[in-house]
Amino acid sequence: MKKENRLKNRMQKRENRLGYMFVMPWIIGLFLFTLIPMIFSAVLSMCKWNIVTGLSTIKFVNFDNYITLFHDENFYQSLKVTFTFALITIPLYQIVSLLVAFMLTFDIKWMKTFRLIYFLPSIIPTIATSLIWQRIFTLDGILNRALHLFGINGPSWLTNRYTALYSLMIMGLWGIGNTVIIYLSGLQTVNEELKEAARMDGAKGYQIFYYITVPMISPTIFFNVVMAVIGSFQYFTQAYVLTAGGPMKSTLFYNLYLYQVAYKDFRMGYAAAMAWIMFIIIMIFTLLVIKSSSLWVYYQNDDK
Amino acid sequence: MKNKLSSKKRNAKIISIICTLILSAGGIIIMIPLLWTICMALKPDGELYTNNFFPRHFAWNNFYLAVTSIDFFRYLGNTIMIVIPNLIGIIISSSFVAYGFSRFRFKGKRTWFLILLATMMLPGQVTMIPTYIIFRYMGWVNTILPLTVGAFFGGGAFNIFLIRQFMSGIPMDYDEAAKIDGASSLRIYARLIMPMCKPVLTAVGIFTFMGTWNDFNGPLIYLYDSNKYTLAIGLAFFKGLYTSRWNLMMAATILVMMPILILFFIAQDYIVNGISISAGTKG
Numbered sequence: 194m195k196k197e198n199r200l201k202n203r204m205q206k207r208e209n210r211l212g213y214m215f216v217m218p219w220i221i222g223l224f225l226f227t228l229i230p231m232i233f234s235a236v237l238s239m240c241k242w243n244i245v246t247g248l249s250t251i252k253f254v255n256f257d258n259y260i261t262l263f264h265d266e267n268f269y270q271s272l273k274v275t276f277t278f279a280l281i282t283i284p285l286y287q288i289v290s291l292l293v294a295f296m297l298t299f300d301i302k303w304m305k306t307f308r309l310i311y312f313l314p315s316i317i318p319t320i321a322t323s324l325i326w327q328r329i330f331t332l333d334g335i336l337n338r339a340l341h342l343f344g345i346n347g348p349s350w351l352t353n354r355y356t357a358l359y360s361l362m363i364m365g366l367w368g369i370g371n372t373v374i375i376y377l378s379g380l381q382t383v384n385e386e387l388k389e390a391a392r393m394d395g396a397k398g399y400q401i402f403y404y405i406t407v408p409m410i411s412p413t414i415f416f417n418v419v420m421a422v423i424g425s426f427q428y429f430t431q432a433y434v435l436t437a438g439g440p441m442k443s444t445l446f447y448n449l450y451l452y453q454v455a456y457k458d459f460r461m462g463y464a465a466a467m468a469w470i471m472f473i474i475i476m477i478f479t480l481l482v483i484k485s486s487s488l489w490v491y492y493q494n495d496d497k
Numbered sequence: 498m499k500n501k502l503s504s505k506k507r508n509a510k511i512i513s514i515i516c517t518l519i520l521s522a523g524g525i526i527i528m529i530p531l532l533w534t535i536c537m538a539l540k541p542d543g544e545l546y547t548n549n550f551f552p553r554h555f556a557w558n559n560f561y562l563a564v565t566s567i568d569f570f571r572y573l574g575n576t577i578m579i580v581i582p583n584l585i586g587i588i589i590s591s592s593f594v595a596y597g598f599s600r601f602r603f604k605g606k607r608t609w610f611l612i613l614l615a616t617m618m619l620p621g622q623v624t625m626i627p628t629y630i631i632f633r634y635m636g637w638v639n640t641i642l643p644l645t646v647g648a649f650f651g652g653g654a655f656n657i658f659l660i661r662q663f664m665s666g667i668p669m670d671y672d673e674a675a676k677i678d679g680a681s682s683l684r685i686y687a688r689l690i691m692p693m694c695k696p697v698l699t700a701v702g703i704f705t706f707m708g709t710w711n712d713f714n715g716p717l718i719y720l721y722d723s724n725k726y727t728l729a730i731g732l733a734f735f736k737g738l739y740t741s742r743w744n745l746m747m748a749a750t751i752l753v754m755m756p757i758l759i760l761f762f763i764a765q766d767y768i769v770n771g772i773s774i775s776a777g778t779k780g
Contacts, residue, residue: 205602205604208601208602208603209601209603209604211597211601211603211682212597212600212601212602212603212606213597213603214597215593215594215596215597215598215600215601215682215686216594216597216598216603216609218590218593218594218649218650218651219590219594219613219650219651219657220609220651221650222647222650222651223612223616223651225650226624226628226647226650227616227619227624229627230623230624230627230628230631231623231624231627233627233630233631234623234624234626234627237626237627237630244630244633248634293520293523296516296519296520297520299512299513299516300513301513301516301517301520302517303517306524307520307524309765310524310527310528311520311523311524311527312765312769313527313531313758313761314527314530314531316707316757316758316761316768317754317757317758318710318711318729318753318754318757319711319713320711320713320729320732320733320753321732321750321753321754324732324736324746324747324750325530325531325533325534325747325750326530327736328533328534328537328743328747329530329533333546333548335529335530335533335550338548367527367530371772374769374772374773375772375773375775377773378769378772378773398512423618423620426620427620427621427622429713429714430713430714433713433717434733434736448622451622455625455626455629456718461626461630464626465626465627468620468622468623468625468626469623471620471622471623472619472620472622472623475620479618
């Protein structure tokens with residue numbers, strides 16, 4: 194008995210040693226690139242510091258940065274832009290993606306080609322996408338020429354403060370292929386028998402879609418919505434390249450403003466505070482989605 | 498009964514026709530920007546402000562001009578110098594850690610794994626600024642080190658997670674058999690498990706390549722010397738320099754996305770599967 198225990202003990206020690214040996218690179222990385230920077234960031238967010246003037250000018254200011262933030266017009270503007278973008282694009286992209294994915298499940302000709310075409314734009318480098326669409330949105334660009342056929346005189350989309358943000362939304366619609374693919378694989382897991390049974394009971398196509406397909410893939414919808422919330426707050430490259438936040442701050446996304454504070458003004462403390470606020474907002478929204486998920490997300494395993 | 502069946506069949510046919518029409522219309526709209534890009538890239542300077550969609554004369558040497566007027570090959574070299582260490586670092590490091598998580602019952606494993614999952618939710622912005630400051634004081638700014646070193650320390654939570662899931666599907670019997678033959682854990686990892694993980698490692702490699710190639714934020718923050726630029730940054734820089742010669746700009750844009758498109762056509766199944774797994778709807 195004792196001998197057995199000792200053996201077990203030795204085995205466990207061996208498991209510990211080997212296990213930690215293998216995960217050690219990640220643990221070191223976790224401390225170096227995540228935990229220590231996080232602590233540093235929290236401290237920094239309570240300091241006033243311009244990195245250009247050197248370490249000696251660091252000044253502890255308590256919660257001043259956060260208080261200033263709540264009086265910062267640009268901060269509110271960036272929140273407004275980000276939320277407007279999120280509130281419009283999240284439902285829009287999810288519904289369009291889901292419908293496209295749904296159509297792509299039917300057994301029709303050239304299915305593979307269609308899938309390829311719809312997916313293609315989403316793998317193109319963001320910088321390339323941005324430059325392509327910049328040409329599309331100019332006054333004499335292809336969008337306005339197409340509108341001209343219908344007798345509409347379009348604006349210079351990206352330099353007009355009423356259309357710039359919406360232009361970015363249209364551009365984003367081009368790249369939803371990623372989301373389509375996720376929905377497509379979600380749809381392929383939906384139980385055919387269940388749909389067939391409903392059909393036998395006389396349910397119509399749209400009823401099956403609404404009452405069976407959508408609930409069955411609600412975990413996928415859930416995943417996509419969470420990712421989209423995070424994505425809106427991290428939206429950067431397109432706005433940086435195409436509008437630089439303008440015209441008149443109409444596309445000043447949160448992450449873009451954060452970048453400007455940190456790397457144009459070098460106000461590191463203030464930027465750190467902004468990053469934490471962003472983290473908190475993302476956490477709140479993610480939690481809201483998770484909390485609400487019990488109302489609308491259906492997990493098959495719950496049946497047990 | 499027969500009647501009902503045939504009407505059902507007809508319905509299915511109508512639906513598939515409608516779907517084909519909608520999908521075709523959408524597909525054409527999606528392809529127009531790409532087609533237009535190619536047309537713009539091939540227009541000679543004189544046709545830039547004409548209204549025709551297709552160029553009348555194909556100016557193939559726009560590609561040559563684009564390559565020479567931005568320092569294309571230098572940027573390409575710089576990009577490759579960042580892509581390669583990332584590929585090596587991430588594939589070795591993340592599979593190494595994944596092996597630890599999938600094969601050993603060490604103390605505190607659950608906690609560490611939960612932390613791993615939690616870090617996937619952490620927005621990069623929170624650690625971006627302090628990391629930048631640290632690298633700056635280490636004198637690493639304007640070198641490729643900030644953009645590559647992280648790859649060797651775990652290679653990213655998501656990659657570890659993906660590979661661990663795959664490894665957990667490989668029966669322990671293989672390990673046991675090798676152990677009886679006297680193989681060490683390191684040997685089992687390198688000689689037995691790694692080769693079996695080829696599909697998932699390929700997927701991770703493809704995503705790493707695409708992510709590093711496309712990365713804009715990292716190089717933007719860390720590289721400010723124009724001869725250290727990557728293609729993504731170089732292209733943005735080019736945009737500011739040549740606002741009027743956008744035929745060249747479009748040519749350069751095409752060249753930058755070419756490797757990604759080629760990779761996509763070769764490995765689309767890996768990419769599609771990888772995305773599906775990431776959403777937890779498969780595997």
